[in-house]
Amino acid sequence: MDNRTEVREFLMSRRARLTPEDAGIAAGSNRRVAGLRRSEVALLADVSVEYYAKLERGSIAGASSSVLESVARALRLDDTERAHLFDLARAADGIPTSGRPRKRATTQAGARLSLQWALEAITEGVAFVRDPYQNLLATNALGRAFYSPVIGDGGRTPNLARFQFLDPASRDFYPDWELFSEMCVGIMRAEAGRDPHDRTMQDLVGELSTRSETFRALWGAHNVRTHGSGTKRFHHPVAGELTLAYEELAITAEPGLVLMVYTAEPGSPSAERLRLLASWGASEHTPTEKHRTTS
Numbered sequence: 001m002d003n004r005t006e007v008r009e010f011l012m013s014r015r016a017r018l019t020p021e022d023a024g025i026a027a028g029s030n031r032r033v034a035g036l037r038r039s040e041v042a043l044l045a046d047v048s049v050e051y052y053a054k055l056e057r058g059s060i061a062g063a064s065s066s067v068l069e070s071v072a073r074a075l076r077l078d079d080t081e082r083a084h085l086f087d088l089a090r091a092a093d094g095i096p097t098s099g100r101p102r103k104r105a106t107t108q109a110g111a112r113l114s115l116q117w118a119l120e121a122i123t124e125g126v127a128f129v130r131d132p133y134q135n136l137l138a139t140n141a142l143g144r145a146f147y148s149p150v151i152g153d154g155g156r157t158p159n160l161a162r163f164q165f166l167d168p169a170s171r172d173f174y175p176d177w178e179l180f181s182e183m184c185v186g187i188m189r190a191e192a193g194r195d196p197h198d199r200t201m202q203d204l205v206g207e208l209s210t211r212s213e214t215f216r217a218l219w220g221a222h223n224v225r226t227h228g229s230g231t232k233r234f235h236h237p238v239a240g241e242l243t244l245a246y247e248e249l250a251i252t253a254e255p256g257l258v259l260m261v262y263t264a265e266p267g268s269p270s271a272e273r274l275r276l277l278a279s280w281g282a283s284e285h286t287p288t289e290k291h292r293t294t295s
Contacts, residue, residue, distance in 0.1 A: 003196045004058030007088050010193075011056045013222040014075040015041055022076070044074035061092040080190060084224040087193040115251070119143070119259075124274070126244070126262035129251065132191040133204055134161040134184065137257070142274065145281025146262070149173050149237060161188065161204065165212035175233045175241075185218040186225030193224065227258070239277040242270045 016035035020026065025040055036044075042052035047067060055063060055071065068089055072082040119127045119140040126146045128139040136158040139147060150163045150173075164170050164184050174180040192201050208215040227248040234242045244262040251257040264270035 003088065003092050004060075006058075006193065006196055007060045007092065008056060008058040009220075010084070010088065010222045011071075011075070014077060014081065015056075018076060023074075041071070041074050045070040047071075060089050063089055080186075080224050080226050083226075084190055084193045087190075088196075091193070091196050112254075122261060123278075124263070126260075126274075128260055130160065130258055130260060132198075132256045133159070133200055134188065135159050141281055142278050145238075145277050145284070146234075146236065148281075148284075159204075160184065161208060161215075165208050165215045172235055172237070175235050180232075181214055182218060182223065183225060183227075185215060185221075186223050187227060189219070189222065190224040190226060227260075232262070236273075236277065238280050239273040242273055243268070244270060244274075 015038070016033075018035045020031075020036065020040070023036060023040065023044060025036070025044075031037075038053055038056060039049045042049040045052060045067070047070065051067075052071070055067075065086075068085060069082075072085055075081075077085060115129065116138055119129070119138055122140050123142070126140070126143045128143045128147070129137045131137055136147060136150065144151065147158065149169050150160065150167075151158045161184055164174070164181060170180075171177045188201070188205070192198070192205065195201070205219065209219060227246070229245070229247050231243060231245050234244065236242055242264070244264055246260060246262050249259045249261070251259055264274050
């Protein structure tokens with residue numbers, strides 16, 4: 001992923017989705033481009049056409065915060081898209097997102113004992129730790145039962161993006177598969193913008209682009225998103241239909257890691273099914289897992 005290319009394609013894709021009517025501009029006739037013209041964005045952002053054209057060619061290094069804010073307003077970027085634009089600008093300037101080099105999350109970080117204890121203390125919800133590459137680094141007991149279709153029997157670290165796009169079982173597990181696909185790629189896009197030179201992310205994107213036409217198309221759309229909170233539907237092979245609320249929390253001790261917690265509305269059918277899933281998970285707990293937990 002080249003920063004100049006990322007900037008160019010992101011700005012072009014945001015410009016293409018806006019119509020003159022959206023921006024309050026008279027459409028006129030003989031329009032030969034989708035969405036707004038560069039000159040119209042420049043007018044809305046109160047910068048010269050030449051300067052905006054330079055930005056859209058990917059030369060964003062040195063752009064001031066006020067210019068970036070003006071461009072964000074002109075293109076009607078939402079909060080996540082605005083943050084992504086600023087991330088791309090910081091990367092072009094050689095400035096890490098946090099103001100210091102970001103320590104890359106590792107599987108060892110996800111297995112830290114105190115973090116695992118915190119996860120296991122959550123008994124009525126699905127709790128897990130995810131890194132920027134969609135790796136499931138650690139889960140609580142209910143999380144292991146819940147994500148059994150993702151975790152499987154192999155020794156490889158489970159990866160939510162690979163499961164989403166490369167495993168046919170994901171279409172059963174996620175009833176809203178298309179929506180989940182868009183969310184997964186949008187989150188990865190936002191992460192990639194923070195460090196376009198991250199080789200691990202580059203390799204993952206390359207693998208998924210090669211093996212999944214859907215991923216390739218969604219990645220090319222340049223949509224970004226954050227997770228935050230919301231509601232998702234699942235179809236678990238043991239528990240059946242589940243509607244769960246989710247909350248995403250940053251783990252400050254390990255920049256890049258997030259703690260996700262899925263819970264069901266108290267007294268709902270999903271809450272009862274989670275309890276049944278917890279019982280099933282306890283009965284399926286293998287001796288190897290028991291040894292690892294108590295060692």
